[in-house]
Amino acid sequence: MRLKGKNALVTGSSRGIGRGIAIRFAQEGANVAINYVGSARAAEETLAAVTAHGVRGVILPADVGSVDDVRRLVDEASAALGPLDILVNNAGIEKHAPFWDVSEQDYDKVIDINLKGAFFATQAMVRHLRSGGRPGRIINISSVHEDLPFPNFAAYCASKGALRMLTRNLAVELGPLGIAVNNIAPGAIETPINTALLNDPRKLGALLNQIPLSRLGQPEDVAGLAVFLAGDEAAYVTGSTFVVDGGLSVNYQEQ
Ligand code: NAP
Numbered sequence: 001m002r003l004k005g006k007n008a009l010v011t012g013s014s015r016g017i018g019r020g021i022a023i024r025f026a027q028e029g030a031n032v033a034i035n036y037v038g039s040a041r042a043a044e045e046t047l048a049a050v051t052a053h054g055v056r057g058v059i060l061p062a063d064v065g066s067v068d069d070v071r072r073l074v075d076e077a078s079a080a081l082g083p084l085d086i087l088v089n090n091a092g093i094e095k096h097a098p099f100w101d102v103s104e105q106d107y108d109k110v111i112d113i114n115l116k117g118a119f120f121a122t123q124a125m126v127r128h129l130r131s132g133g134r135p136g137r138i139i140n141i142s143s144v145h146e147d148l149p150f151p152n153f154a155a156y157c158a159s160k161g162a163l164r165m166l167t168r169n170l171a172v173e174l175g176p177l178g179i180a181v182n183n184i185a186p187g188a189i190e191t192p193i194n195t196a197l198l199n200d201p202r203k204l205g206a207l208l209n210q211i212p213l214s215r216l217g218q219p220e221d222v223a224g225l226a227v228f229l230a231g232d233e234a235a236y237v238t239g240s241t242f243v244v245d246g247g248l249s250v251n252y253q254e255q
Contacts, residue, residue, distance in 0.1 A: 002231040004029030007081040009074065011035045011064050011121060012091025014042040016191030017141060020219025021088055021226045022046050026053040028227050033077035033084075034059045035091065056081060064091045064117030065109065074124035083132050086230045087125040089118035089163075090141040094156040094193060107155045114159035119166060122181075126174060135178030137230050140167055141222070142183040142241060144249045160185075164241055171239030180238035182229050187245020189217040212247030 003025055013022040014036035022032045023046065032050050034057060036043040043059045050057035058080040062069040078084050092114045095106040122138050129136040145153065146160035163183060170181040188194065188207055194216075197203055208214060222244050228234055229242070243249055 001029035002227055002233070003086075006030040006085040006230070007033075007078070007083060008086035008088065008230065009033040009035065009077040009084055009121075009125070010088040010090055011070075011073070011117065012037075013046055013088075014039040015046075016193060017186065017189055017219045017222050018088070018090040019046045019049075020223040021090060022057075023049045023053075024220065024223035024227055025086070025230065026050040026055045026057065028231070029053075029055060030086070030230075031056040031081045033057070033073075033081055035062055035064070035073060037061065037063050037091070063113075064089075064121060065112035067116070067120045070117060070121040071124045074121065074128055078128055083134060084125065084128060084136070085134070086137045086139070087121060088139045088141065088226060088230075089121055091117060092141065092143075092159075092193075094153055096152050096196075098152055099154045102155060110155040111159050114156065115162050115166075118163060122166075122170065126177070126179060129179060130177060136180075137234075138170070138174075138179065138181040139226055139229050140181070140183045142167070142185045144185050144187050144243060144245050146183065146185055146241065148249050167241065168239050175238060180229075180234070182234075182237060182239070183241040184222060184225055184229070185241050185243045185245070185249075186222050187211070187217060187243070187248040189219060189222060191219060207248075210248060210251055211245070212251055215246065217244060217246060 012018040062073040143160040146164040
């Protein structure tokens with residue numbers, strides 16, 4: 001077990017990639033705080049899968065787009081599990097619109113959840129770690145679109161590009177505290193965020209043609225890397241983005 005006795009908070013872990021990470025962490029012996037914003041029932045399913053591995057789990061609703069909520073989330077997670085070791089900033093959304101039609105409301109939502117949420121959750125985690133004089137790991141779930149253009153998703157790309165720079169900046173600033181910060185950049189992973197794509201055979205076929213490993217990724221594909229970055233084997237790894245995309249980003253053209 002690579003994370004035995006560690007305490008982890010995974011934002012947005014009711015579904016999709018976050019759920020996959022929460023379950024995989026539990027499999028490796030970590031206690032997990034599960035966060036969601038609307039899907040209470042899905043969070044219960046994640047909790048059942050987590051505790052089936054004999055570790056402790058807790059469900060903590062919070063909107064990561066709210067600074068008050070993320071501060072409370074870190075407090076409640078540590079109160080429930082004990083001092084935290086690992087934060088995974090996974091919660092994220094995307095909104096489709098041509099650039100010239102993007103509303104202020106949608107822009108704010110994407111940036112607040114994907115970027116501001118990760119920023120202030122990390123700040124709350126760092127304050128928590130500093131107060132105990134302990135090291136820690138921060139893992140951001142970015143996207144291949146931190147680097148790769150994605151027409152009609154300008155705010156999403158801006159949020160993920162900013163996450164890339166935030167990761168690099170914090171690796172430098174937090175390194176002396178023993179806190180490592182890394183990004184995982186998934187490609188096309190089969191989760192509810194991609195429901196429209198999964199229901200469009202033409203787009204899906206075109207995408208699959210561009211993935212050298214010829215399949216969509218699964219949350220488990222991302223979770224394996226998260227376990228590595230959270231564990232002892234990654235002790236000397238910080239400030240990097242790790243792409244998990246079946247080769248998509250070295251072979252990609254927007255349709
Ligand atoms: P998903 O299936 O839509 O799940 C999103 C998760 O985030 C859910 O647990 C959701 O909670 C939570 N969430 C959304 N808004 C939130 C908020 N305001 N506060 C707290 N939690 C919130 O998405 P996913 O595909 O797993 O994506 C997870 C992360 O991976 C995102 O950051 C996404 O950008 C990134 N990513 C995904 C892909 C992909 O192809 N799937 C590729 C690259 C990057 P509720 O269930 O309560 O709504």
